[in-house]
Amino acid sequence: MAANSTLPSLESGLLDEPQLSAALKSLELTVRRKLDGVLQGEHQGLIPGPGSEPGEARPYQPGDDIRRMEWSVTARTTQPHVRQMIADRELETWLVVDASASLDFGTVAHTKRELAVAASSAIVHLTSGGGNRHGAVVCTGDKIVRVPAHAGRAHDLSLLKTIATTRRAEPGVRGDLKAGLEALRRPQRRRGLAVVISDFLGPIDWERSLRAIGAHHELLAIEVLDPRDLELPPIGDVTLADAESGEIRQVTITESLRRDFADAARAHQQKVHRTIRGCGGPVLSLRTDRDWINDMVKFVGRRRRGLAAGVG
Numbered sequence: 490m491a492a493n494s495t496l497p498s499l500e501s502g503l504l505d506e507p508q509l510s511a512a513l514k515s516l517e518l519t520v521r522r523k524l525d526g527v528l529q530g531e532h533q534g535l536i537p538g539p540g541s542e543p544g545e546a547r548p549y550q551p552g553d554d555i556r557r558m559e560w561s562v563t564a565r566t567t568q569p570h571v572r573q574m575i576a577d578r579e580l581e582t583w584l585v586v587d588a589s590a591s592l593d594f595g596t597v598a599h600t601k602r603e604l605a606v607a608a609s610s611a612i613v614h615l616t617s618g619g620g621n622r623h624g625a626v627v628c629t630g631d632k633i634v635r636v637p638a639h640a641g642r643a644h645d646l647s648l649l650k651t652i653a654t655t656r657r658a659e660p661g662v663r664g665d666l667k668a669g670l671e672a673l674r675r676p677q678r679r680r681g682l683a684v685v686i687s688d689f690l691g692p693i694d695w696e697r698s699l700r701a702i703g704a705h706h707e708l709l710a711i712e713v714l715d716p717r718d719l720e721l722p723p724i725g726d727v728t729l730a731d732a733e734s735g736e737i738r739q740v741t742i743t744e745s746l747r748r749d750f751a752d753a754a755r756a757h758q759q760k761v762h763r764t765i766r767g768c769g770g771p772v773l774s775l776r777t778d779r780d781w782i783n784d785m786v787k788f789v790g791r792r793r794r795g796l797a798a799g800v801g
Contacts, residue, residue: 513649516607520614523782524789546570554703554769581638581679582616583706584609584625584648585672587687588634589664590657590732596717597778604713604775605686606653611785612684612711613645623648624678628669630658630733635672660735664691670698677705685770686711688718689761700768708770712761715777719754721747 546559549569562570586609592602613623624638625648634655636648658664666687673683683706685699702708721742730737740746762772773788775781 509650509653510646513610513646513653516610517614520607520611520782523786524611524614546572551766551771579619580616580621581681582612582621582623583638583673583678583681583683584612584623584652585666585669585683585685585687586625586627586652586655587664587666587669587685587689588627588629588652588655588657589666590630590660590662591664591688591690592713593657594717594732595715595777597715599777601688601713601715601777604777604781605711606649607781608686608711608713608773608775608785609652610649611782612709613649615789616682617642617645625652626669626672627652627655628665628672629655630662630664632658633668633672638678658733661733663733666691667695667698670695670702674698674701674705680706682707682709684709684711686713688713690718690757693761693764696764696768699765699770703769708765708768710765710770710772712758712772712774713776714758714774719758720751723747 546562547570549558549571553571555571557571559570559572586605588602588605592605593600595601595603609625616623620640622638622640623645625634625636627634627636634651636651666685666689670685683702685702685708687710689710689712699708723744724742726739726741728737729740765772771788771792773785775784
């Protein structure tokens with residue numbers, strides 16, 4: 490399946506209101522068609538719910554909250570187990586969406602920003618129904634846009650429109666994911682699911698904020714990347730522009746530079762993943778050159794298999 494076959498154009502600057510609504514509804518249909526076949530049941534299929542009632546024990550998976558270790562089962566089976574929790578009937582899901590200028594980058598069929606909107610749509614679908622509420626915090630670097638948590642299809646569509654149409658900051662303004670996370674922390678929200686969507690490029694100055702969120706909410710991080718974030722093509726002389734600072738440089742891409750860039754990008758990504766997992770959440774990686782919804786289906790399938798493997 491082509492990388493762009495499941496993602497309609499969501500370039501908000503090129504679409505009027507009816508076109509944007511139509512694009513989002515088309516995206517919703519795609520998400521429903523692809524996900525409903527593998528996601529029968531409650532929102533626990535995405536990530537363990539935030540409820541307070543103890544459920545069955547299951548084998549430990551990387552990224553699980555160690556505070557839920559079930560030591561009696563661990564001792565009996567000699568394998569680490571955690572106690573999964575039965576989700577509350579109503580789930581409150583918060584999306585923290587990075588809308589900084591670096592998300593406007595894309596070298597394949599669509600931009601990372603479009604991929605972030607698509608991931609948001611999928612999360613909303615996965616956690617909808619039963620009175621579940623959705624809210625959002627969209628951070629650009631120079632402002633924070635808040636969407637209060639409410640239930641209902643009309644609200645969900647309005648939330649996705651807000652994410653899609655929030656304008657990037659002016660040139661020279663760096664993204665500020667930490668500010669978005671702090672906006673979710675304060676005021677303190679009801680316990681629920683927090684989903685952070687970003688390319689996670691730049692300094693990792695958000696660890697403390699994310700750790701605090703992970704201590705209060707179930708946490709999921711969605712990393713949206715373009716292949717050029719991870720490797721440079723062998724194209725020789727090229728003009729590079731920093732989308733956030735506006736800085737422009739003339740660069741000759743040599744094999745040595747490609748290796749150094751790839752090594753640095755891989756090291757940064759690994760550090761990001763370690764940091765997020767250390768804050769208590771799994772990482773779902775989506776890329777503009779891959780079938781993003783297939784990657785999401787595989788992720789959810791792995792989570793469901795892990796939940797189904799519980800041992801009493």
